[in-house]
Amino acid sequence: MRDSSQPTRERILQAAGKLFHRDGIRAISVDAIAEKAGITKRTLYYHFRSKDDLIAAHLQARGEPNLALFKRWFEETEGDVAEKAAGIFRQLAQSARSAKWKGCGFLRTSVELINLPGHPALVVARAHKKRVEDWLGSVFMEAGAGNDAQPLARQVMLLLDGSFAVVLLHRDPSYMETAADAVIRLIAERLSDARANASRIPGAA
Amino acid sequence: MRDSSQPTRERILQAAGKLFHRDGIRAISVDAIAEKAGITKRTLYYHFRSKDDLIAAHLQARGEPNLALFKRWFEETEGDVAEKAAGIFRQLAQSARSAKWKGCGFLRTSVELINLPGHPALVVARAHKKRVEDWLGSVFMEAGAGNDAQPLARQVMLLLDGSFAVVLLHRDPSYMETAADAVIRLIAERLSDARANASRIPGAA
């Protein structure tokens, strides 16, 4: 029974993903993951050296699809760069309305592993967040933000991760609309500075 | 030996505070707290009904001093409202340079207790964050932000909690300077809108 519809390793990652997302890393035991994956714990330990290893692999697997989703949300939004960036926040607000929404797994991991500074999962999490920030930076650069592109990308990241944190606490997705508004203001202001003569009224689209 | 220099309950809260802050709520056992406080675990359970109870009491005790610190940082910063609000972020960046800095205990708690939606500590955490937001709102209102006061307060909160999250992950306090810059831009823009016709007296209400 080596391969029932999916490679064992993938099944483990999928089970771990669901449970980690639902209850958190520390609250979920290896036994629970193995049971959810339909295997024994020993088999899990054949595919992953340790629980810590599994956590890191889990985040690694989530990184690319996560960034791809943000890119899709950005591209599918009509309007200028500011509106497109704000679109990410509006889509996020939509997601956050679901009761199953549990914030950002990368940020949550950095909290849960705060007493293990060298944990491999933290390296993965940092790399992912940097990748998102760099993508935003390149987007703003292409839009003509010049030297403002990088600080702008960081401010959007602050609002993004702030949204995750605040909405996770208050369970009120409207904060993400408020964040979208800030994003538009910050981008519009700098882009109009950069363009100097192109006429654009901040806040409208 | 009932009272050696401090009421037992306070000693427990202090010990719990240090350990929770350092390693997180789930990573610290009740035994560890009792040992740090110099008492038996059974004594701890005399003063607190459960670990969950202790967690809530811990956050409750931290709320007021935390808000007071923000207020002090705000008041001690020179300049207009925007500069004063940004001052909080600059002081925060200063704190975050310490290796002992571990982000915001209220946000961290909301992550660690994500699988226990009704946990009493979450109620305390939400109330605290709301109190900070309301204080910011009143400050902006006094500065003449009018209807913009509340959304502005929320955006500052998003940047504040975003700073906590991002800096905890990347361990780079310069993000807080970037957040301070965003705060100034967002406040300045709306305050100049509000003043449009009134004579420019920045701090009066």
Place this chain on the structure above:
DNA sequence: CAATGTATACCGGGTAGTGAATATACACAA
């Protein structure tokens, strides 16, 4: 056979919480 993958059964250690007894302090009666 040899390599890969899976299962059963187990270990040592840690966890939140408790039962029962004890020590201290103070109020009040003899």
Place this chain on the structure above:
DNA sequence: TTGTGTATATTCACTACCCGGTATACATTG
């Protein structure tokens, strides 16, 4: 003053369970 009752405060020893990880053996397949 001395004795006694009672509420507060504290200790030691313990339970019942959960957790990450492993020793060993068995199965499947090239």
